[in-house]
Amino acid sequence: MVGAVLLALLVVALATLAIRRKRSERTHLAQLRDREERLKLALWATGERYWDYDVATGKLHRLLLDAPGRMAEDAVAVSAVVHPDDHAATLERLDAYLSGETSTFLAELRVADGNGGWIWMRARGRIVAKGPDGRARRIAGTALNITATRAAERERQIASEVLRSMNEAVSVLDRNFDFISVNAAFSRMTGYQESEIVGRNGSVLDSLQHDSAFYQHIREQISRSGRWSGEIWQRRKDGEEFLCSIESSTVHDRNGELVLHVAVLNDITQQKRAEQELRYLANFDTLTNLPNRSLLSDRLSRAIVRAHREDNRIAVLFLDLDRFKDINDSLGHAAGDRILRAAAARLQQTVGLHHTVARLGGDEFTVVLENLESPEDADKVAREIIMAFEAPLLLDDRREIAISPSIGISLYPDHAQVPTELLKQADTAMYQAKAAGRRTFMRYDDAMDLVVRQRATISGALRKVLDRGELHLVYQPRLALDSSRITGVEALLRWSSDEHGEIAPTDFIPMAEESGLILEIGEWVLREACLTLHRWHQHGLGQLSMAVNVSVLQLLRGDFPEVVARVLQDIGLPPSALELELTESVLMANAEHTAVKLQAFRTLGVSLAIDDFGTGYSSLAYLKRLPITTIKIDKAFIGDLTHDPEDAAITSTVITMAHSLGLNVVAEGVETEAQMRFLASHRCDEIQGFWLSQPLDAHACLAFIRHWTPDRLPAPLPAAPLATPAVP
Numbered sequence: 001m002v003g004a005v006l007l008a009l010l011v012v013a014l015a016t017l018a019i020r021r022k023r024s025e026r027t028h029l030a031q032l033r034d035r036e037e038r039l040k041l042a043l044w045a046t047g048e049r050y051w052d053y054d055v056a057t058g059k060l061h062r063l064l065l066d067a068p069g070r071m072a073e074d075a076v077a078v079s080a081v082v083h084p085d086d087h088a089a090t091l092e093r094l095d096a097y098l099s100g101e102t103s104t105f106l107a108e109l110r111v112a113d114g115n116g117g118w119i120w121m122r123a124r125g126r127i128v129a130k131g132p133d134g135r136a137r138r139i140a141g142t143a144l145n146i147t148a149t150r151a152a153e154r155e156r157q158i159a160s161e162v163l164r165s166m167n168e169a170v171s172v173l174d175r176n177f178d179f180i181s182v183n184a185a186f187s188r189m190t191g192y193q194e195s196e197i198v199g200r201n202g203s204v205l206d207s208l209q210h211d212s213a214f215y216q217h218i219r220e221q222i223s224r225s226g227r228w229s230g231e232i233w234q235r236r237k238d239g240e241e242f243l244c245s246i247e248s249s250t251v252h253d254r255n256g257e258l259v260l261h262v263a264v265l266n267d268i269t270q271q272k273r274a275e276q277e278l279r280y281l282a283n284f285d286t287l288t289n290l291p292n293r294s295l296l297s298d299r300l301s302r303a304i305v306r307a308h309r310e311d312n313r314i315a316v317l318f319l320d321l322d323r324f325k326d327i328n329d330s331l332g333h334a335a336g337d338r339i340l341r342a343a344a345a346r347l348q349q350t351v352g353l354h355h356t357v358a359r360l361g362g363d364e365f366t367v368v369l370e371n372l373e374s375p376e377d378a379d380k381v382a383r384e385i386i387m388a389f390e391a392p393l394l395l396d397d398r399r400e401i402a403i404s405p406s407i408g409i410s411l412y413p414d415h416a417q418v419p420t421e422l423l424k425q426a427d428t429a430m431y432q433a434k435a436a437g438r439r440t441f442m443r444y445d446d447a448m449d450l451v452v453r454q455r456a457t458i459s460g461a462l463r464k465v466l467d468r469g470e471l472h473l474v475y476q477p478r479l480a481l482d483s484s485r486i487t488g489v490e491a492l493l494r495w496s497s498d499e500h501g502e503i504a505p506t507d508f509i510p511m512a513e514e515s516g517l518i519l520e521i522g523e524w525v526l527r528e529a530c531l532t533l534h535r536w537h538q539h540g541l542g543q544l545s546m547a548v549n550v551s552v553l554q555l556l557r558g559d560f561p562e563v564v565a566r567v568l569q570d571i572g573l574p575p576s577a578l579e580l581e582l583t584e585s586v587l588m589a590n591a592e593h594t595a596v597k598l599q600a601f602r603t604l605g606v607s608l609a610i611d612d613f614g615t616g617y618s619s620l621a622y623l624k625r626l627p628i629t630t631i632k633i634d635k636a637f638i639g640d641l642t643h644d645p646e647d648a649a650i651t652s653t654v655i656t657m658a659h660s661l662g663l664n665v666v667a668e669g670v671e672t673e674a675q676m677r678f679l680a681s682h683r684c685d686e687i688q689g690f691w692l693s694q695p696l697d698a699h700a701c702l703a704f705i706r707h708w709t710p711d712r713l714p715a716p717l718p719a720a721p722l723a724t725p726a727v728p
């Protein structure tokens, strides 16, 4: 009985155990299935694939999973699925892991995709089983398809390589305009290295040329429209500002969300500067910085359009500096340039910045006055300009120079409607202002055109003057004040034209100089004057000398000393009987060259006089270095000698100084006895002028000299009770 009970209990216990085992096995199986499901889900979710590698056989067991729950398993030889090019590298990785060099097996390799292609996998694994010898038997792990990631990475690498090698500076900024990356060109351009600028805001480049609202506005525009291009000022790391052309575009993600701003920058400062320089050169005169002819005609055209619309009047003032050529020749071109610059500044200062002042070239300037109420307004400005030039121009720290302008005025709509005509008429009026004695202005009128045409006709007639024999000489005697003796005469040229009547030398000599005809005419004068003197010598007046005027062109001509020598020789006149009169400007033109020429005349025995002394810019100290024998004080000083203490002072000083240099002094333009007395009392050597005699033709002059008696001079000469010179 006890046995039966024990047996029954045993059976029950065994049955219970069996049931429990079954239950436990079921639970275990269920857990396994659950884990497997989770593994499948995890593998599916991560995209990873499970693999198990048998080290001894080289077989690879794989779980292939396409969708949750759909898992297949295969076993393949490694060599059959791994790309042959990746074998060696993969085995190296495996060795590194198995030797303990790395803690995990990790390799990227190409694996056959089953369709004849290859996919890139990143495999990771660990030893899951070891043999009794402790060596790895199985390694298991997961593999992830990284084909797309690798392609993207490669694209990213190529893109960044391209960026790096680009000449244009490129920056990538996030949606807040913080820098994410920049290329080397960007660093070169801005001075910021990538490490310094990444994370900082784009505003770090904002310059002070624009206010912050300007930059903010641009950033808003970029955010709104996704694109922006334009030119803005930016600032480099060292603070230097530069003009930058920027092309900015925005990159969006797949959902259309703004991700990045990419900006391509170009430093266009130099390019703009070059453009500006070109524009400047095309429109401005580089010497004075005033508008040039091209910009002037543009501005004048616009002014005409405005004046037409608003029914206004415009004036064009054409201004030329008096005797600028002489100054330029005598003081040199550098000084001439300084005068032009100073004159330009004086002009602009006088008319104000709201009126256009332009330089047309040389010493010609133009002023455009707009909104004039009457023509007299233009006269007023012209007068102001002339007054402004009363004060000398500053040449440099030590030197100043007095120069006056002559101004011609034309008016729109009164005289012309187009810029070229207005300029031409103002030019014509300016010439009339010059002819009227310089340092004055003239308003254009139609009669002036006639004068211009006459000038052209005269200039044409001048070419035939020698052939037609229309030239003749008159002679003005010179008197020595100490001996009351006629010492000689000055030959003065006259033109009696059949067509045009008597033409003054002041009108035709400049034309002859302009055309070069003065060379031929000058030689004729020289020969004619020498012939006359030779005749007079033969008439027993052997002490007389002849002064002949020489123009700059004659002096500069290479063989003038030879011409003079030949004429004297041809005629048989002693060189000492000839005096050449040269103006200061003639002497100062090309001073070095001139000095050599002058010496050649002195070697020949010809005397040299400086004509019109005091009107030029030479000093007696300078003239001392030239082989001059005589100075002729200009009639401008003599005319006012008796009224103007300054002229009296200058004249007496010049006489004293010239004597100290051993020079003979002749006073020109003596018209009154009072002047003659003053000059005699100040020991002037000789006089010439209407008081003694007008210029006379050869016959009359010879008669005058023959009949000259010294009793016309009161003897002894008393000291002149005239203006007291300020300088002894």
Ligand SMILES: Nc1nc2c(ncn2[C@@H]2O[C@H](COP(=O)(O)O[C@H]3[C@@H](O)[C@H](n4cnc5c(=O)[nH]c(N)nc54)O[C@@H]3COP(=O)(O)O)[C@@H](O)[C@H]2O)c(=O)[nH]1
Binding pocket: 476, 490, 491, 492, 493, 504, 505, 506, 509, 525, 549, 550, 551, 581, 611, 612, 635, 668, 669, 670, 671, 688, 689, 690, 691, 695
């Ligand atoms: N290169 C050459 N120049 C010449 C020649 N002949 C004359 N000239 C120059 O022409 C300028 C004007 O000369 P002109 O009209 O002959 O006048 C001269 C005199 O008539 C005048 N003069 C003389 N005395 C008086 C006077 O008392 N009062 C007064 N108001 N004028 C007077 O002065 C002129 C003399 O000038 P200068 O030569 O400076 O002595 C004149 O610049 C001539 O030089 C020529 O052949 N070649």
